[in-house]
Every structure is written in C-alpha cells, then in structure tokens.
Amino acid sequence: MIKFENVSKTYDGNELFALKNIQLHIEKGEFVFLVGPSGAGKSTFLRLILKDFDPSDGKILLNEINTKTLKKAEVQRLRRRMGVVFQDFKLLEGKTVFENVAFAMEVLRRDSKTIRKRVLQVLEIVGLDGMAERYPVAMSGGERQRVAIARAIINGPDILICDEPTGNLDPRTSFGIMKLLENINKFGTTIVMATHDKQVVDAFNKRVIILDRGLVKGDRQGGYFY
C-alpha cells in the first residue's frame, strides 16, 4: 500500500540527508512503529506519505501511484483518505469538541445531519461520549488526543499517520491511546506511527522500523526498540 523506492530527502539550506535511500513497503492493514532519536527523519518520513513535499530523489507509491505525479485536486482527494494525529493535538481552542471533530467533515461539505450523527458515533468510539459540548481547554492531555484521533478517523481513512501521539502524555494515558489506535487498526486502517517512546514500542508487539540519521537501521516484525 505504501512503497518507498530508493527515497532520499534533503531540505533547502541543509546539506544533510533527512532521509537517505529508503527502500521499504508497508502493507494494507499493518501497524508500523517508526522509531529513532530526535532528528532521525521520522517526521520527514510521515510528511512524505502526506505529500507535504516530494522526495528529492526516488519515488513514493501509494496504491501503486507515484505521489509526485498527482495534481492539486488529486492530492486533496488523497488526503481525504488519510488521517493525521500530532503530538501537540492541534485542536481549535475556540471550538467545542463537537465542532473540532465536525470540522473535518464540514471541509468535505457533508450535510449537517450526517455530520451530527457521525460525530456522536465517533466520539463514542474514542471514549468521549457525553463530552461533545466541552472545550479543549477544560480537558486532559489524553482526552484532547482522543478528540484529535476522532477528527482523524471521522472520514474513515485508509491510512492513519501519527507523529509521536503519546509524546506529551504520561505512560498510563499513553497506554489508553495505544489501545484505541490498536482497535482502529483492527477495523482495517493502516497505521504508521512515529515515536521514541520505548515503553510503548516494547509493550505492543508490532513491526518496528528503526531510523537513525536518515538511514533504516532495522526493520523487524514484533521488534523492540533496540
């Protein structure tokens, strides 16, 4: 489903390779941990999948389509099939939980009845039933991340991209979030999650891709952090 073919990426004004000659394949329905120290290239890897930018060299294939060849409207369509979760949640502070989640459907111009029904459903799935009218400021980190996850999955994405989703959370809360992601994965969504949280990686038995200074240093099923 996601193929990196000899992918390299350098940023303008930075001669170091953020990623170098990456060659790997992520199958549909997989749950993949992307681990490595800060600056290893994890976020760059995820942003390439999101087509925030194109690789400097090589090809990214999503369902056998080279993302570099996509036109603007096709990129938008592609992103509607993906969800993103960040370490800092990126919630809209002035809006309620309901509005934050509904936002991702309003953007796609769904009618308000469908939106209402679907948002309440998804809030239940992520364990936030009854919190629709709360504001993010009045919520814990774990609850906020659940709102962000609800927003990421509301349009039923094929791929869920998570960039250090537990980075701001204590171990207990992280565990709850991981359980939620695992459940989402069980319903068929492919998940690629960047993290440098050893406890999380060791506790969940998934494929682990180890990045270090832009290079793949390991790629094992059911692996541990190192």
Added chain:
Amino acid sequence: MRTFFNFFRDAYHNIKRNTLMSTASIASVVAALIIMGIILILAINVNYVVKQVEESLEMKIYLSDNIADERVSEIGEFIKATPHVATVEYLSKEKALEEFASWFGENEDKLLQGYAQNGNPLPRSYVVKVDDAAYLENIYDTVMAQEGVTDVVYGKEYVDVLLRFNRAINMVSFVIVVILSLVSLFTIYNTIKLTIYARRDDVEIMKYVGASNAYIQMPFIIEGSVLGLIGAGAAILLIRGAYTMILGMMQVNAALPLSTTLAPFGMVIYQIAIYFLIYGFVIGAAGSLISVSKFLRTSR
C-alpha cells in the same frame, strides 16, 4: 449554507480578536478613500471646466480675397470633413464688418459708412469649433496647407497650458491613487497574515483533511473583504458629511462661480458610494487572497 454563515461568524470573531491590526486596516482604507474622494471630486470638476472651455474654443480660418466663391465652398467642405471638427460657420465680408463694427457701439454707423466707401478690408473666414482641444494643432496644420487660406488663428498658448494642466492633474491623481491602493493592499495583506499565523493550526488541519484551496482561503478572503467594506462605509459617511458642509457654505456664498460646476449632491454621493464599496471589497479581497495564497504555497 451553515458553513457560509460560519465563515462570517469567524470573520467577525477574528476582526474583534485582532483589534489593532483590523483597525489599522480599516483606517488605511478610509484614509486612502478620503484622499481619493477629494481627488475624484477635484478631477470631476477640473474635467468639467476643461470641457466647458474646450467647447467655447474657436478657430478662425481667414481666406484670401483673390479666390473664387467655388474655392471658398470647397475649403468649407474640406474643413467639415476634417476629423474632430464639430461645427463650421461661414463669415462673409459683410458679416465680418458688421461684427467688427458692433464692437464700436455708437460709432458703428460712421464706421460702416467709411468702409462702404473705401472698400471692405475684412477677409472672408470660417469659424470652427472642435470636439477635443488636443486636436487643434493638427487641424491647424492641415487647414493651413490649403490653397486660399491666408491665416489660421486660435488661442494656442492658452490651449497648451490648459491641456498640460489637465494632463498633469490626471497623472498626479492616478499616481496618488495607485500609491494609496498599494498602501491599503499592504496593510490588509499584513493583517490577514497575522490572522493566518494565529490560525495556522486550523489551516494545517484543513490542508491535511483535504480541504480545497478555495475552502481554506474563503474565511480569510471574507475577513479581508469585510475590513475593506467597513473602511469604504466609513469613508462614504465622512465624505458625505464633508460634501454637505461644502455645499452649505456655497449656498451662503451663492455668487461663487464654482457652485455651478459642482455636480448635484445626490448623484456624486451615489457614484462615489458605489466606487468606494467596490474598491474596498476588491482591495480587501485581493490583499487577503495574496496573503493566504502565499501562505499555502510556502507551507505545502
């Protein structure tokens, strides 16, 4: 529909949250429009005066006494066929003398008698009016080249000054309007830039959920347009107040010749209001469009 309403609600909240920059934007539009309004009213009146002067400008084409009547009418036809000639009037020797004599009032009869005895020295002529003073010189050249035309006379220096003045006024107004527009555009551009910066997470999320560029840009463009329209509205009210005051003062000094050249109050305000609203809307929308497009280009 709901989302469209939301856009306006968001624009309202942002303008309120961003008071300082929003006020600056509105003020810059108001300032630009007021200066523009003054220039516009001045330009309308200067153009009006110039037009009146142009219409009263005459060119006199004197004919030789030694040509036949056929040649005289030939020249008349030629002048009529010349571009930008509005009216042509023939002045016979007798008519010219009458006119000349009329300047002398009570001595008129004596003068006429004297000339009747000694032969009328005044030449035949054509009196020409043009529709555009800028072409007087061209017409002068072509007519002067005709055989049988002895002299062509018009207020050359006067016309030149008038034309130069008119051109200068138009040029200066144009430059000032362009500069002021750029200033307003830049202020709105920066206001929207701040708004976008404050809401960059929203934009990023919208981008990642696959919103179209148009959808992402819409709230910012609405915000910019609203700022521009508020500025235009304020400028209209201010100009209206000022114009009412000027008209009031003119009624007191009813003898002022200028009052006759001022366009009627209702019409001027109505026209200015429409221009201002369009201007405010366009400047606001353009400023924010440039701002948000640049942001989308550099952040993707």
